[in-house]
């Protein structure tokens with residue numbers, strides 16, 4: 743059975759809400775299992791083997807990924823190849839201008855991961871319009887495979 747993984751780190755729940763909405767959008771289209779999980783609950787091996795993949799992390803530190811769990815996890819993926827045709831990146835931010843997401847997209851692309859679009863960055867807690875964008879992203883990711 744095909745497996746989609748939507749893996750996130752979220753301190754105050756905003757990026758988690760995005761992950762859940764991506765899963766909602768993917769569900770009617772995706773012909774298999776969808777696992778939505780916090781990054782501490784998954785292995786790099788499973789993530790690399792997923793048929794569809796979305797990774798989420800808010801802007802933390804000074805426009806960087808969360809440093810205790812998500813950053814080491816992304817480092818584990820470096821030099822490896824994902825089975826997924828495309829990887830969606832998403833996350834929430836507050837006072838910045840989305841630099842962390844531009845940097846993350848550039849970094850994953852340089853690592854050889856086929857990133858879907860520009861990444862989905864949402865300001866603080868996702869409102870209805872943002873959740874709709876998340877659902878659309880999930881639908882797109884599911885239909886690309």
Ligand SMILES: Cc1cc2nc3c(=O)[nH]c(=O)nc-3n(C[C@H](O)[C@H](O)[C@H](O)COP(=O)(O)O)c2cc1C
Nearest residue numbers: 752753754755756757800802803805834836837838
């Ligand atoms: C320690 C810390 C560092 C942060 N650094 C940034 C930053 O560099 N740029 C930014 O736009 N927002 C920054 N934020 C704001 C978070 O990205 C924002 O609150 C986001 O909605 C949190 O998502 P979450 O609910 O998924 O944890 C920071 C928040 C914290 C707690």
